[in-house]
Amino acid sequence: MSASFAKALEAAQDAAGSQNHPASTLYVVATPIGNLADISLRALHVLAKVDVVACEDTRHTQQLLRAYGLDRPNAQLLAVHQHNEAEAAQNVLLRLAQGERVAYVSDAGTPAISDPGARLVAVVREAGYRVLPLPGASSVTTALSASGMTGDDGFVFRGFLASKSAERQLAVQALAQECRAVVLLEAPHRIEALAQALSVLGQRRITVGRELTKQFEQIDTLAAQDLPAWFAEKPDRQRGEFVLVLHNAPVAASQGEGLRVLQILLPELPLKTAVKLAAEITGESKNQLYDLALSLKKTEAS
Incomplete structure (x- = not known):
């Protein structure tokens, strides 16, 4: 373990040690996308506390845990990746049924977004077990x-x-x-x-x-x-x-439909509500319609 993380583990215990971490729960844990210092204190505490760590790549995750001083025997690492996720999810369910806490991490970032994990979460939820997300790094x-x-x-x-x-x-x-x-x-x-x-x-x-x-x-x-x-x-x-x-596309000039809809809605509705509805009806930019609505209001008041 890098000496720089020794104090982080102590801080993690102080910050999250008194919080409730229920058994028979799948913890979906975000890990750094590059910089190891981006791990959260809560993630460190949970990764130390759970009974097993399910992960996209056991070798990669073992290196990550070792960097934080959280080495685990291979028996406590469970491979759950895109090629075996449906089958491996059943192994996770067996662990949860025994009252164990299971963490899931992908190779980097937040699981189940572009990485594996979504099917695992769905299976666990369908079986009636709790899924507890730990937010963190996201590319x-x-x-x-x-x-x-x-x-x-x-x-x-x-x-x-x-x-x-x-x-x-x-x-x-x-x-x-x-x-x-x-x-x-x-x-x-x-x-x-x-x-x-x-x-x-x-x-x-x-x-x-x-x-x-x-x-x-x-x-x-x-x-x-x-x-x-x-x-x-x-x-x-x-x-x-x-x-x-x-980036969002440059807004084209209003073709008149937005103006017509605003003229109908503004006398009856608050400005923001009228703009929101006009944007939904016409497909025009909400920002542009808001500026147009302000202009109409000023003209009406003058």
């Missing part, structure tokens, strides 16, 4: 927070696009019609192909997050059409794990 929210992406229309998590060229192109065509921000994931051996596919989106902005939270972290924002050249410029840019944020 999705990490990339979004550093992207500078604006807009209040939310975002779409798309994850990995298809590896086959034709299917990937169809997916990108669908993304071109999506006005909200979109979060994509990609592996290093496919990042060039993805960059080429996304380049058809022209001037739409994309934030590229590479090796997030790690020593060689890189975050840059550029136009989609410039992605292939950006990756080709320096070979190092093609290394590591990638999170890409396709």
